[in-house]
Amino acid sequence: xxxxxxxxxxxxxxxxxxxxxxxxxxxxxxxxxxxxxxxxxxxxxxxxxxxxxxxxxxxxxxxxxxxxxxxxxxxxxxxxxxxxxxxxxxxxxxxxxxxxxxxxxxxxxxxxxxxxxxxxxxxxxxxxxxxxxxxxxxxxxxxxxxxxxxxxxxxxxxxxxxxxxxxxxxxxxxxxxxxxxxxxxxxxxxxxxxxxxxxxxxxxxxxxxxxxxxxxxxxxxxxxxxxxxxxxxxxxxxxxxxxxxxxxxxxxxxxx
Amino acid sequence: xxxxxxxxxxxxxxxxxxxxxxxxxxxxxxxxxxxxxxxxxxxxxxxxxxxxxxxxxxxxxxxxxxxxxxxxxxxxxxxxxxxxxxxxxxxxxxxxxxxxxxxxxxxxxxxxxxxxxxxxxxxxxxxxxxxxxxxxxxxxxxxxxxxxxxxxxxxxxxxxxxxxxxxxxxxxxxxxxxxxxxxxxxxxxxxxxxxxxxxxxxxxxxxxxxxxxxxxxxxxxxxxxxxxxxxxxxxxxxxxxxxxxxxxxxxxxxxx
Numbered sequence: 001x002x003x004x005x006x007x008x009x010x011x012x013x014x015x016x017x018x019x020x021x022x023x024x025x026x027x028x029x030x031x032x033x034x035x036x037x038x039x040x041x042x043x044x045x046x047x048x049x050x051x052x053x054x055x056x057x058x059x060x061x062x063x064x065x066x067x068x069x070x071x072x073x074x075x076x077x078x079x080x081x082x083x084x085x086x087x088x089x090x091x092x093x094x095x096x097x098x099x100x101x102x103x104x105x106x107x108x109x110x111x112x113x114x115x116x117x118x119x120x121x122x123x124x125x126x127x128x129x130x131x132x133x134x135x136x137x138x139x140x141x142x143x144x145x146x147x148x149x150x151x152x153x154x155x156x157x158x159x160x161x162x163x164x165x166x167x168x169x170x171x172x173x174x175x176x177x178x179x180x181x182x183x184x185x186x187x188x189x190x191x192x193x194x195x196x197x198x199x200x201x202x203x204x205x206x207x208x209x210x211x212x213x214x215x216x217x218x219x220x221x222x223x224x225x226x227x228x229x230x231x232x233x234x235x236x237x238x239x240x241x242x243x244x245x246x247x248x249x250x251x252x253x254x255x256x
Numbered sequence: 257x258x259x260x261x262x263x264x265x266x267x268x269x270x271x272x273x274x275x276x277x278x279x280x281x282x283x284x285x286x287x288x289x290x291x292x293x294x295x296x297x298x299x300x301x302x303x304x305x306x307x308x309x310x311x312x313x314x315x316x317x318x319x320x321x322x323x324x325x326x327x328x329x330x331x332x333x334x335x336x337x338x339x340x341x342x343x344x345x346x347x348x349x350x351x352x353x354x355x356x357x358x359x360x361x362x363x364x365x366x367x368x369x370x371x372x373x374x375x376x377x378x379x380x381x382x383x384x385x386x387x388x389x390x391x392x393x394x395x396x397x398x399x400x401x402x403x404x405x406x407x408x409x410x411x412x413x414x415x416x417x418x419x420x421x422x423x424x425x426x427x428x429x430x431x432x433x434x435x436x437x438x439x440x441x442x443x444x445x446x447x448x449x450x451x452x453x454x455x456x457x458x459x460x461x462x463x464x465x466x467x468x469x470x471x472x473x474x475x476x477x478x479x480x481x482x483x484x485x486x487x488x489x490x491x492x493x494x495x496x497x498x499x500x501x502x503x504x505x506x507x508x509x510x511x512x
Contacts, residue, residue: 119375127498129491132484153495160490192509228388228508234416235385239409242383242501245494249502252484253448 007052007073007081015081015093021144028096030146032158033082038090040156042068047095054078057089083148096146100162103135103171105179106199108251111137113168113215114206115240118143122153123241124204129157131252137164137171139215168203172218175201181220183211184243188222191247196254202247207240223247263308263329263337271337271349277400284352286402288414289338294346296412298324303351310334313345339404352402356418359391359427361434362455364507366392369424369471370462371496374399378409379497380460385413387508393420393427395471424459428474431457437476439467440499444478447503452510458503463496479503 017023018031029049032041035057041048042065051070058065058072079087103109110133115121121143128136143150145163154161172181182196183203203219205211211219225238225246238246273279274287285305288297291313297304298321307326314321314328335343359365366389371377377399384392399406401419410417428437438452439459459475461467467475481494481502494502 123495123498126491127494130481130483130494155491155493155495157491225386225505227386228512235382235411235413237411238383238386238501239379239411239497241495242379242498245498246502246505249481249505256484 007071007077011071012077012080015091018093019083019148021147024096024144024146028098029093030096030151031083031148032092032094032151033084033088033090033148034152035088035090037151037154037156037158038088038092040159041092041094044159046097046159049093049095051093052078052081052091054089084152097162100164103137103164103166105175107135108133108196108198108255109135109137109179109201110244110248111168111172111201111203112142113139113203113211114209115142115204116207117240118147118149119153120207120239120241121145121147122150122155122158124244125150125154125161125163126157127241127245127248129154129160131248133161133248135162135164137166137168139168139212140165168212168215169218172201172203172215176218176220181218182223183216183219183221184247185210185216185222185224186237188224190226191223191250192226194221194223194250194254196251198255200251202251204240204244204247263327263333267327268333268336271347274349275339275404277403280352280400280402284354285349286352286407287339287404288348288350288407289340289344289346289404290408291344291346293407293410293412293414294344294348296415297348297350300415302353302415305349305351307349308334308337308347310345340408353418356420359393359420359422361431363391364389364452364454364511365435365457366500366504367424367428367457367459368392368394368398369459369467370395370465371398371460372463373496374403374405375409376463376495376497377401377403378406378411378414380500381406381410381417381419382413383497383501383504385410385416387504389417389504391418391420393422393424395424395468396421424468424471425474428457428459428471432474432476437474438479439472439475439477440503441466441472441478441480442493444480446482447479447506448482450477450479450506450510452507454511456507458507460496460500460503 051068052073053070151158179199181201307324308329309326407414435455437457
């Protein structure tokens, strides 16, 4: 029973374009896939442009979907429009946020410098959400927030955290009078007993190269995650999302 | 200038078989790729069976490679034998450890129940190494330690951490008299001020389903990573590698 028009070849090709950043940028749209993520999208203030469902999930989720016009798609078509290797039951096209407003200066703030991997980016956003960081500032050369792999890895948290893009040097310079700028390095003050303040800015650098020199020059408090004292460290570093998460955990704990 | 015989078609096909678990299991071999990982392998007690290098890296790394017989391979052949989308300069075949010995009962121990994603598994091993956990016990249905994606994600830490595979219920039952068994749950005692002991066993469950019921029944201390007190949590969970890392950090800090 097809209650709605099936998806056209043209529409499939339009959606597939959104797999690429240049078309997402041009159209100011992005793709959200999977039941959990689409559910978070529906509950958020993002504007939904189109919603696609397989018949099976459409039948199951009537209540959640009923305020939305839904296009039914065959599994084979869902496979075509999806970016995932296992196609989802639900896929949404939503509008990118136009105006995120000012970055607040009265709460813990996370700043990401050149994070390159969308899985790491998404995991960081998910963890930030858990620890109640509501804003993240990314350098322009970070992997894109609206990359489908980033969105996927947030596990729905993309809808709760505001991810700003700013040139970091002017941004941090403007903050340096009022706020401390902490940086995560391999050497620095241990975060174990570090007295975080509720207005601290925490800067995390890229997976392979850490914080860039011009940003590092603005850091007021270099910090580090220590290895156990007696331990001849054999691991050379932590994964970027792991290091970020440990610092967010410690900061969140410290200011409570 | 080819100092060594180039790689044969047969050899390429033999190595490509090791991309699959069943052949790794049968041959008791595994693949290590990339300069950093191979360097860690060379410094470890793993037995190296064969080493393949592109001419470029071979010329650069003479000192490190000179105790090893090396086969030079053309970039196109490296692409064939590699599991990576960007082929490495170095690839090694090594022998899987035959006997890991007893799991110690006098140090912090990490137990993984059904971790399914090799990226998570590798990241957990890397973090364990950083925090000086020398042994991990995996349930038989965890993703394979010798999966090339796991090895890759450890960033060389595969060489420093002993990863045992054991049926968890009998293993934990045998430990329950002498050691506490902590489990990571969405509800439990906060880890913030939890007094970890140097002999604690920390159990982490799968990405989607947490700790399995039969293992959960053996947990003596359910623990949790709290969200900030005033925060109406919008994130439903943490990534498995992130949650593990935060607990290892807190445990390592607590027992120092």
